[in-house]
Amino acid sequence: MNASVSPAVLAAVQDEEHAAALRFITCGSVDDGKSTLIGRLLVDSQAVLQDQLAGVQRAGATDLALLTDGLSAEREQGITIDVAYRYFATAGRKFIIGDAPGHEQYTRNMVTAASSADAAVVLVDATKLRWADAGLALLPQTRRHSLLVHLLRVPSVVFAINKLDAVEQPELAFRNIAGALATFCEAAGITARAVVPISALEGFNVVQPTPGWAGYTGASLLQVLESLPAAAAETAQAFALPVQWVEKFSGSADTSQGRRVFWGRVATGTVKPGQPVRVMPSGQTAVVAQVLDTVRRPRDVAAGHSAGIVLDREVDVSRGDWLLAPEAPEAVREVSGTIAWLDDEPLVAGRAYWALHGHRWVKAKVRRVVHRLDIHTLAEEDATQLERNAIGHVELVLQEPLATRPYTQARRPGSLVLVDTASHRTAGAVLVR
Structure with a gap:
């Protein structure tokens, strides 16, 4: 390799090597088993060294979640806070995994991970639902994360119904939860690549299929992931x-x-x-x-x-x-877009923020909050402000013109990140309409 290549350029030298790799995230509500699932994928695919396994022993048992929850605060609280990335490969595919936090407070980290993902595995904890009820309601965070990965144009969405080993009738629970997911996806316009019953703790249907368990005879979760396409450039x-x-x-x-x-x-x-x-x-x-x-x-x-x-x-x-390119759309100073609001302070008209477009910073003022999306009914409601974790539609006025495009056509030119001018916290993610 050329010794004159700078460190900044060397950081991108993995481009071609990762071209065929699948970048996917695990998401869903808090304590649904996301970190445990990734730990199971790593262990059962033999991507973990013995000394790493020895380091995650608790009371003589292996705590799989500790393979990804590496921050001291995560281990103390038993939750994922930041996005943890892990790399592994099978005979048929390379993978880059992002373990996204499920807690509402850290939704901004989940959005960051989803923005560059080829696929999302949305976990659903069967033990938290009225699984015996055919008309059961999904958890709000399950719906929110599913809507976010859909809005962020993550190409493939897979639902993994977890902890079915902990319910009395796994087959009934799987059937009812899968039915609720199908109803929700149809209403939200989400196309699910697969719905797989799993036990991350026991390893059922994670790496190897468990034929007939929970009434399911399809591919394991890993087999589904190996078949998914990487996002087309x-x-x-x-x-x-x-x-x-x-x-x-x-x-x-x-x-x-x-x-x-x-x-x-x-x-x-x-x-x-x-x-x-x-x-x-x-x-x-x-x-x-x-x-x-x-x-x-x-x-x-x-x-x-x-x-x-x-x-x-x-x-x-x-x-x-x-x-x-000369034929690229002209830069504009007014932007209308869907926004995922991530800040503790509500979004209201008149507020000014820093907007990041690519690597360019400009001031942006909120001209109008058009509506808020009700994640339960999926109805667009009139609104004057957006609270933390709300999804809505806003109009922005920019201090300088930006060469944006609709997000449905181009992810990078079609997205803005809003940052609070005082606290410098990431406040919102805007997807240009």
Whole structure:
């Protein structure tokens, strides 16, 4: 490998290796068994070393949740707080797992994990539901997390009904809970790839199938995950790249031709030499002279991969700017979008926040709260404010124009993160309409 490659570029060198990997998260209500499930996947797929297993022993038994709950506060409270990532591989697939917290207080961490996931496994704890009732109601956090992964365009959603080993009639419980999930998904427009009965604690239907248990004869959860597609890169859209790092005049003339190199991850489209680009917000134009991949090989780079771009002339480009195809939509100062509100302070009209778009920060003012989504009835209700963990529709006015696109077309250009100007807490995630 080229010794002159900077640490910032080396951080992205795993792009190609992870291209076929499935990035998935586990989510759902608190104490539904998410950390235990991941621990079971790691142990039964033989992805855990013996010394790691020895380190999670409690009273002579293995506490699988401790394989992912690594923070001292998590171990003390017995809950997941931050997103813990783990890596493992089977004979057929590589996986990057994100263990998302289920507690309402940490919904912002779940949203962060879901925004880059290819799939979501939503756990449902059978012991918390009136499983003998065919018309049972799902937990609010189960509904909220399912709606969030749907709004965030996570391509594949799988429901895992957990702890069926702890109920008297697993088959009846599975049938009734699966029916409630089907009703909810139909109303919310969610397409579930599979609904699998599992016991994370005992390992039923997690890695290997347990034929006939709970009346289920389908694939195990791991077999379902191995069959899921990775998220397709948004290569059909016009080219867009948020500039993350500017490499000042390198001495390596053979790769940068003595000009600055603009590094970032291609958000949409493909970049190749000879194509014109427009710099946002300055509006200057140039032509791509050379495109480098993460190890400085000259080649075309498509969406989802990092690239270094050398332009044919010197233009003013800084971190936070966007390089866009000329046909990309014009920048706008007014944005309407669906928002997941994550802050303790309610969202009200007139409040100003920092908005992060790619790597660019601008001030944003809330012009109007249009409505709030009732997660129980899925009805859109008139609202003047949004409380923590609410999902709604807002209109924003930006201090400077941003080159946004509808989130349904492009995840990265179509999303904004709102940050409180005083506390610097992540306040909300906006999906542009």
